Amino acid sequence: MQIFLIRYLLLSSGLLVLAGCSSSYRQLQAVEGNASCLDQFRPQFTTAIYTTQVNITGNYLSGLLFIKTMPDSSTRLVFSNEMGISFFDFEFDPRGGFKVHYIIKKMNRKAILKTLRQDFELVLMRSLNMNEARIFKNNDRMYYSFPQKKGSNYYITDLNCTTMLAIEKASGKKAVVTVVMKDYSKGIPDTIGISHTNFPFTIGLKRLQQ
Amino acid sequence: MLRVNLSLLLLICMVAVQAQYAGFKGVSDLGRFKELLAASAKNTRSIKSDFVQEKNLSLLSEKIVSEGKFWFKKDNKVRMEYTQPFQYLMIINQNNVYIKDGHKENKISTKSNKLFQQINKITIDCIQGNVLDNPEYKVKLFENSQSFLIELSPSAKALKEFFKNVNILVAKKDYSVTKIELHEQSGDKTVISYLNKELNADLPDSLFAIK
Numbered sequence: 310m311q312i313f314l315i316r317y318l319l320l321s322s323g324l325l326v327l328a329g330c331s332s333s334y335r336q337l338q339a340v341e342g343n344a345s346c347l348d349q350f351r352p353q354f355t356t357a358i359y360t361t362q363v364n365i366t367g368n369y370l371s372g373l374l375f376i377k378t379m380p381d382s383s384t385r386l387v388f389s390n391e392m393g394i395s396f397f398d399f400e401f402d403p404r405g406g407f408k409v410h411y412i413i414k415k416m417n418r419k420a421i422l423k424t425l426r427q428d429f430e431l432v433l434m435r436s437l438n439m440n441e442a443r444i445f446k447n448n449d450r451m452y453y454s455f456p457q458k459k460g461s462n463y464y465i466t467d468l469n470c471t472t473m474l475a476i477e478k479a480s481g482k483k484a485v486v487t488v489v490m491k492d493y494s495k496g497i498p499d500t501i502g503i504s505h506t507n508f509p510f511t512i513g514l515k516r517l518q519q
Numbered sequence: 520m521l522r523v524n525l526s527l528l529l530l531i532c533m534v535a536v537q538a539q540y541a542g543f544k545g546v547s548d549l550g551r552f553k554e555l556l557a558a559s560a561k562n563t564r565s566i567k568s569d570f571v572q573e574k575n576l577s578l579l580s581e582k583i584v585s586e587g588k589f590w591f592k593k594d595n596k597v598r599m600e601y602t603q604p605f606q607y608l609m610i611i612n613q614n615n616v617y618i619k620d621g622h623k624e625n626k627i628s629t630k631s632n633k634l635f636q637q638i639n640k641i642t643i644d645c646i647q648g649n650v651l652d653n654p655e656y657k658v659k660l661f662e663n664s665q666s667f668l669i670e671l672s673p674s675a676k677a678l679k680e681f682f683k684n685v686n687i688l689v690a691k692k693d694y695s696v697t698k699i700e701l702h703e704q705s706g707d708k709t710v711i712s713y714l715n716k717e718l719n720a721d722l723p724d725s726l727f728a729i730k
Binding site: 358360369377389394518 | 572574576578579581583585601604605607620621623625680681701703704705707709
């Protein structure tokens with residue numbers, strides 16, 4: 310059931326991307342507003358464990374992702390397989406810093422680290438400067454855009470900013486990564502889907518209730 | 520002077536070995552232990568037990584605890600079923616492995632997954648009594664009044680990447696495995712404890728069937 314939910318989320322996020330591609334963000338209309346409403350969607354990971362499914366270029370990997378906010382406000386992400394063998398241990402600090410505490414040799418590639426870092430930064434929503442946000446509207450959606458070195462990150466909500474529909478990392482006119490976070494409980498999303506559009510790579514996370 | 524230095528070095532080594540595992544002392548006669556382990560394994564046709572797995576994340580001072588059921592049947596058949604807090608099933612039947620993670624089913628050959636192959640080879644070798652013969656590990660043996668502790672240090676590069684060492688605790692009373700500890704290079708440790716063991720129960724082959 311969970312996998313169908315995750316697949317649904319990824320599929321629906323994929324459709325959202327396609328919709329985004331066709332509009333290429335061109336149809337967005339700049340509007341006045343305040344991005345601080347996004348704070349409510351920033352996950353409050355005290356500690357959380359997610360069952361994890363990764364599909365990457367035809368290879369499938371499952372395991373557990375452990376997320377913890379440390380006393381110094383940094384966030385640690387540890388991914389291991391079900392038998393407990395760790396694959397990586399990352400630290401994200403609130404100022405946008407990133408540290409690899411551990412990663413297995415097979416995964417220790419610049420491109421992999423960069424991709425995982427960017428993906429989880431979208432999820433953590435740690436270093437969003439609300440004052441830098443540019444706000445747009447398109448039909449029934451609000452787009453809160455945060456300029457990056459290349460392209461922008463879009464946080465997409467309904468018109469009243471009560472539900473976050475998706476997060477898109479856009480390179481130029483096209484979304485290259487889409488994140489969906491659903492069913493928050495005490496500030497922690499129950500389901501997270503990450504989907505890449507320029508190569509077959511998806512991550513599905515479902516929270517474990519311990 | 521040289522003799523004094525050598526004695527001192529010997530003393531330091533002995534203290535270091537004894538201090539390595541609190542309460543355990545080194546055993547030099549591997550042969551005798553091997554014989555007794557093999558004799559016990561010979562009489563073990565099957566094992567049914569519960570298990571508790573604790574992953575200790577050292578730097579985060581956190582534990583991830585999971586539990587489930589374990590079945591073993593001669594030869595080379597293992598079923599390990601995690602039931603809490605997630606569903607995960609692994610069946611090893613000879614060289615084939617079946618995995619179901621609650622979402623997806625996978626059939627793999629142990630040859631294509633070195634890590635699984637090794638963890639499970641250790642489990643099976645322990646039960647079958649030939650764990651000390653695995654050429655991919657350096658073996659040290661320790662004991663206290665209740666248990667033997669077999670320390671396996673990987674010598675192969677691929678395994679060294681994952682494990683500093685794998686420790687197996689064997690009960691003296693029946694030479695059965697009570698715990699497997701996986702000490703990772705990251706400093707984390709996973710301990711699998713086998714509880715409520717039932718030896719030589721009739722286990723149907725269907726438990727280990729890979730469809």
